[in-house]
Amino acid sequence: MKLRILQIFNRYLEYGGEEASVYRIGDALQEIHDADYFFSSTKDFLKTGPAGKLIAGAEAWHNWEAIARLKRHQRTGNFDAWQIHNVFPALSPAVYRTAFDLGIPIVHYLHNYRLSCTNGFFLNHGEPCQRCIGGNFLPALQTACWRNSHILSGYMGLILHRIRSMELFEKVHTWIALSEAQKRIHVEMGIPGEKIHVIPHFLQPPAEPLPANPAGDVLFMGRLSEEKGCRLLLQAWKSVNAKGRNLVIMGEGPERIYLERYARENHLSNVLFTGFIKPDKQLTILRSSAFVVTPSIWEEPFGMVVLEAWAHRRPVVATRIGALADLITPGLTGLLAQAGDAQDLARQISSLIAQPEKIVEMGQRGLEELGLKYNKDLWKNRVDKIYSAIKR
Numbered sequence: 001m002k003l004r005i006l007q008i009f010n011r012y013l014e015y016g017g018e019e020a021s022v023y024r025i026g027d028a029l030q031e032i033h034d035a036d037y038f039f040s041s042t043k044d045f046l047k048t049g050p051a052g053k054l055i056a057g058a059e060a061w062h063n064w065e066a067i068a069r070l071k072r073h074q075r076t077g078n079f080d081a082w083q084i085h086n087v088f089p090a091l092s093p094a095v096y097r098t099a100f101d102l103g104i105p106i107v108h109y110l111h112n113y114r115l116s117c118t119n120g121f122f123l124n125h126g127e128p129c130q131r132c133i134g135g136n137f138l139p140a141l142q143t144a145c146w147r148n149s150h151i152l153s154g155y156m157g158l159i160l161h162r163i164r165s166m167e168l169f170e171k172v173h174t175w176i177a178l179s180e181a182q183k184r185i186h187v188e189m190g191i192p193g194e195k196i197h198v199i200p201h202f203l204q205p206p207a208e209p210l211p212a213n214p215a216g217d218v219l220f221m222g223r224l225s226e227e228k229g230c231r232l233l234l235q236a237w238k239s240v241n242a243k244g245r246n247l248v249i250m251g252e253g254p255e256r257i258y259l260e261r262y263a264r265e266n267h268l269s270n271v272l273f274t275g276f277i278k279p280d281k282q283l284t285i286l287r288s289s290a291f292v293v294t295p296s297i298w299e300e301p302f303g304m305v306v307l308e309a310w311a312h313r314r315p316v317v318a319t320r321i322g323a324l325a326d327l328i329t330p331g332l333t334g335l336l337a338q339a340g341d342a343q344d345l346a347r348q349i350s351s352l353i354a355q356p357e358k359i360v361e362m363g364q365r366g367l368e369e370l371g372l373k374y375n376k377d378l379w380k381n382r383v384d385k386i387y388s389a390i391k392r
Contacts, residue, residue: 003033003387005107006079008070008095010086011041014253016223017304018111021201022085025109028202028376029083032384038073040066040090061159063092070098081105081173081390088114089156093163100166105173105390110182110196111301115163116189118146118156121227121298128297128340132157133189135164164190174386178302179323185299197386202379203307205370210283210312212363214356216290217246217272218349219314221282222305224253229295229319231255234262234271235342236295240349242270247293250285252276286312290359291334291352294318295345303327306334307374310366315359317348333366 007029009022029035040063059066070091082104087095099106114120116133118140123129131139137157140146146153169189175196177183187193218240222228230249237247247268249259252275263271277285292309293316294300300322309316316334318324328334335352337345352359 003080003390004078005029005033005035005387006038006073006077006082007035008038008082008084008087008091009040010088010091011039011043012086013042014223018086021111021304024201028380029383032380033387035083036077036079038070042090057155060089060092060155061162062094063090064094066091067094067098070095071102074102074104079104081107081387083107083109085109085111086114088159093159093166096163096166096168096171100171106171107174107176107386107390108172109176110178110186113185113189113299113301115160115168115186118153118160122185123227123298126226126231126297128299132160133185135161135190137161170195173390176383176386179326181299181323181326182301197382199379199382199386200374201302201304201307202374202376203304203311203370204376205311205367209367210287210314212290212313212360213287214290214359215245216288217248218242218353219248219250219285219289219292220295221250221285221292221308222294224249224251224255224259226255227296227298228253228255229297230259231262232297232319232340232342232345233293233295234259234266234268236345236349237268237271238266239343239346241353243353245270245290245353247271248274248285248289250274250277250282283312286314289314290356291315291317291363293345293349294324295337296321296324297340298322300324306366307370310363310370313360313363313367315352315362315366317345317352319345329369331362333362333369 007026026035082099084106112120113122124143124145140157141154144150144153146156169191175191177196177198180198183196183198224230292314294305296319302323306316306327318328319339320336321339330336335348337348
């Protein structure tokens with residue numbers, strides 16, 4: 001029997017991989033159940049001026065307007081369960097309290113580490129940090145690790161402490177982690193392991209994947225933000241024997257100005273920045289690439305870019321951190337470098353450049369791995385088992 005499921009998501013200021021996954025998940029969920037959306041937007045939530053900021057701060061604690069709208073939506077849609085992706089900051093933790101009060105089961109997707117980290121990345125000014133994982137958020141206040149603000153970091157810490165006081169970890173019906181690596185960290189946070197189901201993302205490869213191009217460029221694709229590790233990549237690129245290739249950085253984000261300046265100052269003329277490229281234009285850049293580099297410095301919950309690379313027979317050189325170490329089998333579907341080690345990353349990139357036959361073999365193996373382990377039918381079966389345990 002089909003359930004009525006409401007997907008709840010607060011959009012971030014900039015469109016990114018998490019938001020894309022919400023739509024992909026929603027489309028696939030619609031094939032097995034009756035799914036609808038309830039959205040809010042950080043952009044609409046932010047207000048200017050002293051009074052506006054006070055209002056926004058109060059709404060981040062409890063957004064009465066959003067909750068009233070959510071209750072109306074529930075009355076109209078009569079949903080059997082809520083699938084929550086993100087409530088920060090606009091929807092507020094009151095979403096959880098409302099679900100508990102109405103007796104609606106929550107299936108909660110874990111996309112980052114926000115429930116135990118004010119910035120969600122377990123990064124503190126570019127360095128790995130898990131000082132708040134146990135629920136004491138005083139270090140966040142002290143180090144201003146969210147938006148470089150002591151006030152905002154402290155306030156978010158209070159909000160996260162409030163969530164823990166709701167016994168959210170125990171009361172959520174089911175948590176969905178994207179990888180075993182991500183599950184391990186959430187168990188360390190305090191979520192009961194038996195409540196966390198690991199369901200990796202999926203990706204349907206195109207009918208005609210691109211042919212291998214072992215003589216092509218080296219490609220980074222993703223948001224240019226601190227956690228993605230592009231600073232580490234440029235440090236590594238200085239030591240790479242590129243053999244006439246370019247490092248193509250496809251994406252946009254707050255780090256771009258710094259990265260372009262770094263490339264200029266270090267005379268990296270073979271580094272090209274494309275900016276944001278629309279999905280229908282990305283194929284051209286992928287076609288000219290030999291393989292993809294994913295130099296993340298945070299505990300990647302999954303790594304959708306790996307699947308996107310494999311879908312076009314591109315192997316991946318990545319840092320050994322988070323789920324990337326679970327996804328990539330060194331020597332078969334890509335190579336792994338020690339996390340945070342620019343020299344080792346340079347060695348792995350240079351090694352793959354020097355082995356064109358390996359680029360072809362690994363890319364093909366990645367495509368096969370994608371079809372075998374990360375297909376939509378597997379995803380639907382796993383998700384349907386979760387919802388079959390929810391009684392109407």
